[in-house]
Amino acid sequence: MSAITVKNLTKTYEKGKILAVDNISFEVGKGELFGLIGPDGAGKTSIFRMLTTLLLPDKGKASVDGFDVVRDFKKIRNTVGYMPGKFSLYQDLTIEENLNFFATVFNTTVEENYSLIKDIYIQIEKFKTRRAGKLSGGMKQKLALCCALIHKPTTLFLDEPTTGVDPVSRKEFWDMLKRLKEQGITILVSTPYMDEANRCDRIALIQSGKILSIDTPAAIINSFSEKLYAIKANKMYPLLKLLELFPQRKSSYAFGEFAHAVFDPQMEDNELIKYLEERGLKQIEIEIIEPTIEDTFIKLLSRYNHAQE
Numbered sequence: 001m002s003a004i005t006v007k008n009l010t011k012t013y014e015k016g017k018i019l020a021v022d023n024i025s026f027e028v029g030k031g032e033l034f035g036l037i038g039p040d041g042a043g044k045t046s047i048f049r050m051l052t053t054l055l056l057p058d059k060g061k062a063s064v065d066g067f068d069v070v071r072d073f074k075k076i077r078n079t080v081g082y083m084p085g086k087f088s089l090y091q092d093l094t095i096e097e098n099l100n101f102f103a104t105v106f107n108t109t110v111e112e113n114y115s116l117i118k119d120i121y122i123q124i125e126k127f128k129t130r131r132a133g134k135l136s137g138g139m140k141q142k143l144a145l146c147c148a149l150i151h152k153p154t155t156l157f158l159d160e161p162t163t164g165v166d167p168v169s170r171k172e173f174w175d176m177l178k179r180l181k182e183q184g185i186t187i188l189v190s191t192p193y194m195d196e197a198n199r200c201d202r203i204a205l206i207q208s209g210k211i212l213s214i215d216t217p218a219a220i221i222n223s224f225s226e227k228l229y230a231i232k233a234n235k236m237y238p239l240l241k242l243l244e245l246f247p248q249r250k251s252s253y254a255f256g257e258f259a260h261a262v263f264d265p266q267m268e269d270n271e272l273i274k275y276l277e278e279r280g281l282k283q284i285e286i287e288i289i290e291p292t293i294e295d296t297f298i299k300l301l302s303r304y305n306h307a308q309e
Contacts, residue, residue: 003155003186004028004051011046011209016058020046022209023060028188035200036190037293043209044190045085048159051188052082065154078106081153085190087140091133095124095143096156098132099150106151113253116183117146120176138169145176158189162196164270167252174199194294205297212300216254217293224291226250227265230258232285233276244278253298260295300309 011021028034049055053073121160243252252261
């Protein structure tokens with residue numbers, strides 16, 4: 001059974017001039033950890049705000065735990081937890097005061113549902129008298145998650161929860177989500193970080209309000225059927241420009257200190273090396289690598305852009 005159902009959901013701004021969410025459909029199963037993966041401006045926050053009843057959709061339907069996001073908005077607000085991308089707790093209240101406040105809003109107490117937040121709260125409890133505005137990014141993140149969980153929600157919405165947080169805190173956060181999932185909570189999380197996709201049961205890759213692909217991370221990576229090369233040379237920018245002009249190139253792009261590229265199947269490595277050396281590049285390294293989620297996203301995005309032209 002699905003915890004979240006989205007059918008042909010559409011959202012525009014400025015009287016229809018800006019299309020933020022473009023006729024999307026997907027389902028999230030009960031107890032699933034589902035990720036919306038895409039860059040800033042892809043439409044993730046608009047989707048979250050519609051599903052948590054903060055925005056009305058222009059078209060389409062959606063339900064959370066069987067409740068319609070328009071007709072049953074009060075019921076949804078009582079049963080879901082929502083952690084927005086921007087830290088939105090009361091800066092002048094302490095950790096303890098924020099947590100007690102949100103418990104009171106939902107007619108519960110911290111003690112009643114403490115077992116749900118215990119593993120998270122013990123990491124910040126010694127700072128419980130510190131004002132929220134004085135906390136580090138990782139501690140703010142943990143406090144916000146505690147406040148979103150304090151009423152024991154059935155479904156948890158986390159909008160870019162790890163943006164601006166250090167790598168150690170990011171890992172800790174995903175470990176916490178794994179433990180919450182084991183308690184039967186459905187989790188919908190959005191992130192611009194492609195490396196976090198592998199932490200999810202299933203993901204939807206999204207760009208310009210349109211879903212490019214939905215599947216398990218492994219299945220999406222396996223859909224990249226072409227041979228992928230990682231190429232390095234003494235000068236990156238000339239390398240990228242020369243790859244664009246190489247006759248057998250199908251696609252290429254910068255990827256950290258390497259260029260990633262796909263070529264016609266008949267291309268020989270020594271052909272490429274000779275081509276680059278003749279044009280002044282040195283220290284050339286070429287290897288065949290396994291694609292990542294990000295490589296697959298770039299491929300899907302290129303296909304989508306060509307279809308729009």
